[in-house]
Amino acid sequence: MQPSRATRRRTKVLRAAALFAVAALLQPARLAAQSPAVERTEVVHRTPGDTLNDSYRVYLPGSRPRAVVVLLPGYGGTVDDFQPDGFTPSSLPARLAGQGIATVVAVPMSATLFADEDSLRRLDAIVTEVLTRFAAPAAPVAVGGFSAGGTGAVRYAERCAARACGGGAPVAAVFAVDAPLDFARLWYAADLALRRRSPRANAAEARSTLADLRRALGGDPQAAASAYRRRSPLLAQAVDGGNARWLRGTPTRLFTEPDVQWWLENRQADYTSMNATDAAALVNVLRIAGNAEAQLVTTSGRGVRPNGTRHPHSWSIVDEAELTSWLLARLAP
Secondary structure: OOOOHHHHHHHHHHHHHHHHHHHHHHHHHHHHHHOOOOOEEEEEEOOOOOOOOOEEEEEEOOOOOOEEEEEEOOOOOOOOOOOOOOOOOOOHHHHHHOOOEEEEEEEOOOOOOOOOHHHHHHHHHHHHHHHHHHOOOOOOEEEEEEOHHHHHHHHHHHHHHOOOOOOOOOOOEEEEEOOOOOHHHHHHHHHHHHHHOOOOOOHHHHHHHHHHHHHHHOOOOOOOHHHHHHHOOOOOOOOOOHHHHHHOOOOEEEEEOOOHHHHHHHHOOOHHHOHHHHHHHHHHHHHHOOOOOEEEEEOOOOOEOOOOOEOOOOHHHOOHHHHHHHHHHHHOO
């Protein structure tokens, strides 16, 4: 038996009302998902006339930040590296802003391995300024970075743990993404790559690395042994790990994708040339020293550059949702 015209009309009206109600309930969630969590972003150049050095970009939530995360880009990076169209596009600033946490992309010097004191002093001045202007001097701080930025993050965390930072307090957590951490290992790897004259090695990068270490530390690890101990974030051959000993009480998370097959085929490099060896060594030193929150995160097949090129030395190896949760647990539990 077919329903009457009045029944069909009443069914249509009820169905439309139900769909309207469902749409009304879903609309706020859709708007929240589409709306950026970052309330505003601001770029600050602390040295007049210099847009490359001593600069930072701050991503701010809608309210006064309850904590600050400092992000350091890779060698030669800029304050725009973590923007959606940057070299290391990231959703981390937006995720953190949604939790009331500010993110600062700091570039104390545009090209540095953070082997020199000037870079660390400038970074400390940036962190102090951000806390004063945008948050609170006592707000908890975490620091992290990609590649050489991760080197600086670890070295800065060590410096603060040694009570040598402006605020006087240690950082609450530190993370690094495929960062070179042992300057002695880095020197020997770069030097060997040049002497072997491998056609697939990045000779320009090797020469730049040696020049930076020579300028900052005075020479090779044998000629300038004391400088390497003072400045390197890690000395894997030292019993206490060198400066790594300062992080025995700091939550530390190191990310790496140890794809040795990729390095063999594309760079004619092996484990001795990979930053993964430094990450594993640092975590091992810290765990031996009693740091239960020293973690090594290894991935497989995640390293891809924004242009789609496969490369294990990439920010994309990071699970940003998981990293956000890890930071929240240590900054704003």
